[in-house]
Each structure stands twice: as C-alpha cells, then as structure tokens.
Amino acid sequence: MKRDTRLIHGSRHKASTKLAETVGPPIQRGSTVLLPNAAAIHDYSQISYGRQGLASHQALVAALAEMEGASDVSLFPSGLAAITGTLLAVVKAGDEILAADSVYRPTRRFCDTVLARLGVSTRYFEPSLSAEGVLALATPATRLIMLETPGSLTMDMQDIPGIARAARARGVLTAVDNTWAAGLLFKPLAHGIDISIQSLTKYVGGHSDVFMGSAATANPAAAKLLDAAQLEMGWAVAPDDAYFMLRGLRTLGTRLERHEANAMIIARWLESHGNVLQVLYPALPGAPGHDIWKRDFSGASGLLSFVARPGSSAAVDTFIDALRLFGLGYSWGGFESLAIPGDPQFACRGFQPRFGGPVIRLQIGLEDPDDLISDLDQALAAYATA
Numbered sequence: 001m002k003r004d005t006r007l008i009h010g011s012r013h014k015a016s017t018k019l020a021e022t023v024g025p026p027i028q029r030g031s032t033v034l035l036p037n038a039a040a041i042h043d044y045s046q047i048s049y050g051r052q053g054l055a056s057h058q059a060l061v062a063a064l065a066e067m068e069g070a071s072d073v074s075l076f077p078s079g080l081a082a083i084t085g086t087l088l089a090v091v092k093a094g095d096e097i098l099a100a101d102s103v104y105r106p107t108r109r110f111c112d113t114v115l116a117r118l119g120v121s122t123r124y125f126e127p128s129l130s131a132e133g134v135l136a137l138a139t140p141a142t143r144l145i146m147l148e149t150p151g152s153l154t155m156d157m158q159d160i161p162g163i164a165r166a167a168r169a170r171g172v173l174t175a176v177d178n179t180w181a182a183g184l185l186f187k188p189l190a191h192g193i194d195i196s197i198q199s200l201t202k203y204v205g206g207h208s209d210v211f212m213g214s215a216a217t218a219n220p221a222a223a224k225l226l227d228a229a230q231l232e233m234g235w236a237v238a239p240d241d242a243y244f245m246l247r248g249l250r251t252l253g254t255r256l257e258r259h260e261a262n263a264m265i266i267a268r269w270l271e272s273h274g275n276v277l278q279v280l281y282p283a284l285p286g287a288p289g290h291d292i293w294k295r296d297f298s299g300a301s302g303l304l305s306f307v308a309r310p311g312s313s314a315a316v317d318t319f320i321d322a323l324r325l326f327g328l329g330y331s332w333g334g335f336e337s338l339a340i341p342g343d344p345q346f347a348c349r350g351f352q353p354r355f356g357g358p359v360i361r362l363q364i365g366l367e368d369p370d371d372l373i374s375d376l377d378q379a380l381a382a383y384a385t386a
C-alpha cells in the first residue's frame with residue numbers, strides 16, 4: 001500500500017483487538033459505526049450510527065434506568081434540553097399543558113414562547129394545589145401535567161402520587177422535574193409518574209463542570225414517543241460527558257448523605273436565627289411540605305431557601321456580597337456552597353409568593369458546616385445593619 005493509504009488504515013485492526021477491562025466503560029468516540037457485513041444493513045436492532053450512543057452512553061443509560069426504575073432512558077445535552085425535548089416529544093398543536101407555577105423558570109419560558117408559537121398552550125396552577133384541584137383544571141385538550149418537587153426557589157411540595165393517579169385515570173400524561181432528589185431520594189415512576197426528568201448537571205455530575213439531562217420512563221407509550229423524538233430531532237451527547245456523568249453517579253449516594261446532613265445542620269441554625277423568619281426545606285420538621293416529603297422521599301439534598309426578616313433588595317445584595325465561602329451562582333448540585341436571591345425570579349409567576357420577607361436560596365456544599373455557619377452568621381449581621 002502507498003503512503004496515504006497506510007496513514008489511514010495503519011493500526012486499524014489493532015484498535016479492534018479486545019480491550020483491557022477497566023472499572024469504567026471505554027470512552028468510545030465515533031460518528032461512523034462499522035457494520036460487520038451487508039446483512040447488518042437490514043438489521044435495525046443494531047447500533048448503526050454514533051448518535052444512538054456508544055459504550056459510555058449505554059453504561060450511563062443502564063445505570064440511570066436501574067436508579068429510576070425505568071425501562072427506557074433518553075439522554076439530552078442539558079437538563080433544560082431534557083425538559084424541552086420531553087415536552088416536544090409528547091405534545092401536538094391544540095394540546096394544553098398544566099404546569100406547577102414554581103417550575104424551573106426556563107421551563108416556563110419554553111412553554112410560553114416556543115410551545116405557544118407551535119399552538120400548544122400552558123396554564124399554571126398554584127404549586128401546592130391538591131390532586132383534585134389540579135385535575136379540576138384539566139380539559140379534553142390537556143395532554144400533560146408538568147410538575148417539579150420541591151418547586152424551584154420556594155420549595156413547594158406537590159402530592160405526586162395523588163396527581164399521578166388522578167391524571168392516569170383521565171388519560172393525561174405526567175412528568176416531574178426530579179433534579180432536587182437526583183433520581184435517588186424520590187422515585188417518581190414508582191409513584192405512578194410517566195416521565196421522570198432530571199438535570200444530571202446538578203447532583204449526578206456533582207462537580208459543576210458538565211451539562212446533561214435525562215428523561216426516564218416505564219410507560220411503553222411514553223418510551224416510544226421519547227425514542228422517536230430522539231431519532232427525529234438528532235439530539236446527541238458526547239461520550240466523554242456520558243463517562244463523567246457515570247463517574248459522578250458512583251458517589252451520588254455518599255455525597256447526598258453529606259449534603260443532607262450539612263443542610264439539616266444549617267436549616268436548624270437558620271431556624272433559630274433572629275434575622276430569619278422561615279426556612280423552606282421540606283426535610284425540616286415543621287417546614288412547608290414536610291409531611292409530603294416524609295411520606296414520599298427517602299432523603300433530602302442540600303438545596304434549601306430561607307425567608308429573611310423584611311429588608312430592602314440592597315440589604316439582600318449586602319448579604320450576598322458579604323458571603324465568603326458561598327459563591328454567587330444560579331446552579332447547584334456541586335461540592336461547593338452557593339447563594340442566590342429568589343425574589344428577582346418571581347416576577348414571571350402567576351401566584352406571587354408571600355412570605356413576609358426576601359427569599360434567599362442556598363446550595364449547601366460539602367464544606368465543614370461550622371465554617372458555613374460562621375460565614376452565614378457574619379453575612380446576616382451585615383444584612384441587619386444594611
């Protein structure tokens with residue numbers, strides 16, 4: 001063979017020799033998949049293109065399916081893409097979505113812009129509405145109920161089993177954004193939900209450095225719609241990213257136990273602080289939604305909010321800027337603590353939260369809780385004098 005042919009074909013047979021077995025799956029990069037023979041062209045059960053997912057994707061999908069109790073898991077390039085992709089997979093023009101008012105703000109933006117443009121309308125309900133109340137809003141056009149528990153920033157809990165049961169009886173699909181519980185501390189599918197969505201970017205990744213989302217289902221009809229959408233829309237995720245998510249998943253249980261323990265220490269400390277009116281953390285006895293959390297969840301993650309004594313938005317800014325260990329960031333789920341003011345994000349809501357003071361959300365990381373408390377203490381003191 002001549003030089004250029006040797007450059008292209010040299011060592012190729014070597015790459016296909018049996019791989020040594022490592023703890024993690026091989027990171028198999030590839031767009032083209034080489035089919036073994038001509039007969040394989042007619043066999044649609046085989047992976048025939050890299051977009052369908054290779055070794056690391058398959059390992060991640062299998063692990064997520066086991067965790068969620070799902071028969072089918074679709075991966076998306078981000079958590080938001082998992083939400084928007086799921087909605088696109090199931091709705092058609094003329095359909096209506098009922099969504100909890102406290103859904104992740106970009107979920108709402110997608111419904112109100114892209115879906116509205118495609119002839120799909122969305123109505124929002126008060127997030128702690130009972131199952132009967134939610135289903136009383138349904139019309140023959142209602143295709144899907146979009147839930148998120150606890151709700152973003154205000155941590156409202158929904159009666160998921162009740163809503164799932166009532167929706168199923170009416171032939172309405174249900175989906176839950178399950179990011180807070182990371183697929184581990186709450187099992188939507190076991191509670192009758194059709195599609196459990198999460199941003200793996202948060203606790204599964206765990207290090208604030210990779211984007212991905214998943215949609216898991218045990219409902220064959222929903223699985224068919226999700227698979228078709230995956231094929232038709234061309235969504236794909238990188239094999240390296242799938243590997244990182246699987247790596248994060250291995251320590252998810254251990255990290256979440258520490259996030260919960262730290263968050264509970266801080267929730268109790270905040271509860272007794274003179275500048276704090278209320279702590280919004282469903283795992284905390286007496287907090288809003290605690291009874292539902294106790295009934296349906298097996299644990300809590302490290303994301304909570306608190307209501308400060310009345311103060312100006314400038315005082316909230318003073319609090320945020322006074323923090324030294326808590327970063328200022330919209331995301332959460334990583335090893336590091338973060339804070340973000342809630343109120344500027346409430347403007348789009350149909351049911352304005354009324355807590356009697358500003359809402360501040362904290363992601364409690366894996367630092368020593370004593371140090372986090374000292375940091376919060378001096379920042380709350382600065383808040384009180386601002």
Ligand SMILES: *Cc1c(COP(=O)(O)O)cnc(C)c1O
Nearest residue numbers: 078079080104177179199201212
């Ligand atoms: C962050 C987040 C998402 C979106 O995830 P990305 O991976 O950042 O796109 C969805 N839902 C909730 C509740 C989130 O916090």
